[in-house]
Amino acid sequence: MNVIWIVLVVLALVVILSSFVTVQQGNIAVTTIFGKYNRVLFPGLNWKIPIIEKVFKRVSIQNRSVELEFQAITIDQANVYFKAMLLYAVWNQEEETLKNVAFKFMDERSFMQALVRTIEGSIRGFVATKRQAEVLGLRKDITEHVKEQIDKTLEEWGFHLLDLQMNDITFDEVIMKSMAQVVASNNLKAAAENEGQALLITKTKAAEADGNAIKIAAEAERQAAQLRGMGVALFREEVAKGMSMAAKEMQQANLDTSVILFSMWTEAIKHFAENSKGNVIFLDGSSEGMDHTMKQMMGMNKLMDSSKK
Known part of the structure; x- marks a missing residue:
């Protein structure tokens, strides 16, 4: 008992x-x-x-993640290899949602297999409409496409896709090498163009500098030549005035002008000898020649005096 x-x-x-x-x-x-x-x-x-x-x-009801690795083929028959990270969670804590999570699949393995295959199929379908050269720039578009395609399906299962990250997108080795060569050639082309532009700018600036230097030198030479001409003209004018005045004074004193002409002639010969630097100068040393030169100077002086009046 x-x-x-x-x-x-x-x-x-x-x-x-x-x-x-x-x-x-x-x-x-x-x-x-x-x-x-x-x-x-x-x-x-x-x-x-x-x-x-x-x-x-x-x-x-916590967030769960899974890593995916799969292959897709583009419209131009290029193999694309994806490595992605999927983040998902139960949609909410409502009774109907929890019933779907508990009873839609026989076990967790069956659910994961269906989830992975659904995402892979969505991405493969999207990539199949694109060319190999476009795929690398479509990470965001691929993610948005997958979310749009499977969100409704996951909701029916009681889940929600939180995020899908395309961690790596690669191609066959041959394609990768060709892409690297294209990038390298484009970089070399861009570098050559930049170098050519820099050289062109340098040459242009140098040519402009040379042109400005030539203009400045020419202007300076022109001004110097003008000043030299003015100096020579003033010198000749003063010489003519001096000789004319001396000749007039000697004529008024009834003296022979040959004396002053001779004196000026000898001074000129002395100046030529000191500054000729070895050059040969032929002069008419006769009294008639000196008298003729004096008359020309006196006539030039009269013309200049009359023009000033």
């Missing part, structure tokens, strides 16, 4: 203890009665009907 009571007490304790269920934070438990959905249990200590109510599945 005592043994029976002991057994009954033990069974009662087992039943009582099995009536309580602990659900960890970040999880929600789905229960069934005789294999049919009953309710959801939230984090903490929960009570359930002993024996007949069972915890069918514990659903994580």
